[in-house]
Amino acid sequence: MNEIIIEVKNLCYKYPDGKQALKNISFEIKEGQKVALLGANGSGKTTLLFCLVGLLDYEGTIKIFEGNVKQNAKEIRKKIGFVFENPDDQLFNLTVYDDIAFSLRQQRYKEDEIRIKVNEVLKKLNLAGYENRQPYHLSYGEKKKVCLATALVNTPQILILDEPTSNLDPASSREFKELIKNIKTTQIIATHDLQLAKEVCDSIIILNNGEIFCQGDISLVNNTEILLSARLM
Amino acid sequence: MHIPDGFLEPKILVSTNVISFAVIILSLKKLRNVDVNRIPLMGVLASFVFVLQLFAFPVIGGTSVHLEGVVLTAVLLGPFSSSLIVFCVLLMQALLFQHGGILSLGANFLNIGIVGSFLGYFLWRLKPTKIFVSLATFASIIISAVLCCVELYFSKKIVLSVGFSAMIFSHLIVGIIESIFVYIILSFIEKLSPNILQFEKI
Amino acid sequence: MKHNFIDKYSNLSSPIHKINTKLKLIVFLAIAVFISLFKLENKILLIILMFLIFISQIAKIPILFLLLRMFVILPFIFLVSVSYLINKQNFSVVLNVLLKSYTVILSLLIFIQTTKFNKLINTLKNFGFPKFLLLLLSFIYRYFFVLTDEIEKLMFAVKLKQQKKVSVKIISQLLGILLLKSYNRAERINKAMLLRGWDGDL
Numbered sequence: 095m096n097e098i099i100i101e102v103k104n105l106c107y108k109y110p111d112g113k114q115a116l117k118n119i120s121f122e123i124k125e126g127q128k129v130a131l132l133g134a135n136g137s138g139k140t141t142l143l144f145c146l147v148g149l150l151d152y153e154g155t156i157k158i159f160e161g162n163v164k165q166n167a168k169e170i171r172k173k174i175g176f177v178f179e180n181p182d183d184q185l186f187n188l189t190v191y192d193d194i195a196f197s198l199r200q201q202r203y204k205e206d207e208i209r210i211k212v213n214e215v216l217k218k219l220n221l222a223g224y225e226n227r228q229p230y231h232l233s234y235g236e237k238k239k240v241c242l243a244t245a246l247v248n249t250p251q252i253l254i255l256d257e258p259t260s261n262l263d264p265a266s267s268r269e270f271k272e273l274i275k276n277i278k279t280t281q282i283i284a285t286h287d288l289q290l291a292k293e294v295c296d297s298i299i300i301l302n303n304g305e306i307f308c309q310g311d312i313s314l315v316n317n318t319e320i321l322l323s324a325r326l327m
Numbered sequence: 328m329h330i331p332d333g334f335l336e337p338k339i340l341v342s343t344n345v346i347s348f349a350v351i352i353l354s355l356k357k358l359r360n361v362d363v364n365r366i367p368l369m370g371v372l373a374s375f376v377f378v379l380q381l382f383a384f385p386v387i388g389g390t391s392v393h394l395e396g397v398v399l400t401a402v403l404l405g406p407f408s409s410s411l412i413v414f415c416v417l418l419m420q421a422l423l424f425q426h427g428g429i430l431s432l433g434a435n436f437l438n439i440g441i442v443g444s445f446l447g448y449f450l451w452r453l454k455p456t457k458i459f460v461s462l463a464t465f466a467s468i469i470i471s472a473v474l475c476c477v478e479l480y481f482s483k484k485i486v487l488s489v490g491f492s493a494m495i496f497s498h499l500i501v502g503i504i505e506s507i508f509v510y511i512i513l514s515f516i517e518k519l520s521p522n523i524l525q526f527e528k529i
Numbered sequence: 530m531k532h533n534f535i536d537k538y539s540n541l542s543s544p545i546h547k548i549n550t551k552l553k554l555i556v557f558l559a560i561a562v563f564i565s566l567f568k569l570e571n572k573i574l575l576i577i578l579m580f581l582i583f584i585s586q587i588a589k590i591p592i593l594f595l596l597l598r599m600f601v602i603l604p605f606i607f608l609v610s611v612s613y614l615i616n617k618q619n620f621s622v623v624l625n626v627l628l629k630s631y632t633v634i635l636s637l638l639i640f641i642q643t644t645k646f647n648k649l650i651n652t653l654k655n656f657g658f659p660k661f662l663l664l665l666l667s668f669i670y671r672y673f674f675v676l677t678d679e680i681e682k683l684m685f686a687v688k689l690k691q692q693k694k695v696s697v698k699i700i701s702q703l704l705g706i707l708l709l710k711s712y713n714r715a716e717r718i719n720k721a722m723l724l725r726g727w728d729g730d731l
Contacts, residue, residue: 183717200726333630370668515705
């Protein structure tokens with residue numbers, strides 16, 4: 095049950111302009127863990143997440159489900175659901191239905207199977223009736239939920255969320271937190287929101303200037319000294 | 328100018344649509360196996376060009392002038408990519424705003440899309456400087472005005488003297504504004520993000 | 530820039546809205562081809578026009594909106610009128626051109642304003658319209674609102690700082706910013722597409 099499913103060893107990444115974004119990042123994540131990835135702006139959180147899914151050309155080793163991400167990115171991505179920070183980057187179709195169905199259509203599922211899966215996930219996220227809505231005309235909170243739906247429709251084994259509650263009003267933020275709390279999958283959540291981390295996660299990794307500042311149990315979040323040093327407070 | 332439906336005779340409609348159809352098919356073929364990165368880029372830039380064409384620059388008096396952005400697109404992405412983008416933009420304008428007709432799409436695409444994309448790109452290849460691109464922009468706008476007149480003339484709708492004077496006069500202003508615009512935006516790109524000019528041009 | 534004008538009546542409900550999109554498209558194209566290719570008397574065109582206006586009212590499209598759309602062809606009608614005056618031709622000939630053009634525009638207007646955009650795209654797909662072009666059209670529509678929002682914000686920021694009217698230079702630079710933002714956005718969308726299993730196949 096609690097086997098290691100994500101193994102990162104000596105991950106380094108340099109931006110095209112030469113700046114070192116990530117330096118010697120190493121950590122392990124077990125199945126079922128919910129990890130908060132904390133760090134100030136520019137600390138490398140999003141870059142790290144993109145490396146995990148093989149979108150960037152990194153140095154070092156990343157193994158997910160024992161597969162090397164560099165070689166098997168496409169296969170591994172099928173088991174990962176990723177929610178972007180900006181919903182307009184992720185919802186590029188004309189309707190909510192098309193956006194959620196997109197990944198299923200890429201895998202050549204039949205239309206009736208797709209319909210069942212999409213309706214299921216819409217219901218789960220209180221979005222029933224939204225199938226024909228246009229992404230632009232949704233509220234920010236609704237868009238974020240649709241993004242989550244696009245990630246969940248594939249029943250992923252790992253869920254990665256980049257700043258899920260940023261720009262959300264308190265009510266939508268609370269609703270979103272409840273939703274992700276109830277999802278049993280392994281999660282990596284990049285966030286500034288310490289409250290979110292405390293409520294949802296069981297462990298944390300703190301990044302500072304592209305390096306791991308510290309990592310461990312969620313209780314570290316109460317350590318003011320650490321948070322101040324990492325510019326999280 | 329975007330010619331509406333009902334102004335062109337069948338022979339002009341057929342000939343311009345045939346030419347445009349051929350260019351579109353050729354462009355689609357050239358872009359068949361492109362790098363995956365190019366596709367969302369073309370999508371977003373198509374939206375950019377569409378927005379651009381709605382942008383009105385205030386000129387003297389209360390009048391305003393609209394940009395085309397065709398030569399700019401050709402210089403950024405290449406003539407075949409630019410052709411497909413401009414075709415789709417023209418189609419959207421025809422569908423949503425009735426700016427330009429549906430059957431006259433062939434003529435409008437020929438005048439605006441094909442001329443701008445290929446002339447612009449060809450001149451860029453000849454001499455990749457901002458001044459030259461601005462000149463290419465001006466030239467393509469004037470040529471598109473001339474073609475528009477010729478098509479209307481052969482459809483027996485206008486007298487050449489009236490057509491040329493009106494079209495070319497109004498397009499002179501458009502041409503000047505657009506060439507200045509292209510020059511400034513290219514300087515801007517060169518300064519802030521020159522690597523996008525290195526993107527493969529198809 | 531107000532952007533709700535794009536297809537504001539397509540979300541209404543009426544018997545016309547409910548008609549199958551394929552059928553509406555075929556009817557529209559039939560009307561456009563018929564009117565463009567054949568010589569028709571003014572009387573006949575007027576009858577068709579009256580019929581279309583009647584349909585448009587069933588579709589709940591405001592008459593004022595329909596009449597205002599006539600403005601797109603006015604510059605061309607002006608050119609044609611002046612030309613026909615020079616050639617000492619009958620005014621009824623000009624009227625014929627006006628009626629032809631406006632009838633096609635009206636039928637397109639009714640079609641578009643009673644059809645949801647995504648349904649239009651799906652129908653075009655069923656007719657074999659190239660998928661690449663459909664993707665470009667979808668992106669144009671999808672990101673039109675996003676880009677106009679971004680431009681509005683940029684314009685607002687400029688207006689707050691500037692006392693004078695905005696110049697060509699400022700607008701060009703704003704559009705430059707929008708262009709660079711578009712490149713960045715395209716990169717992120719590309720990543721989103723890849724993460725959802727896209728391999729470039731349309």
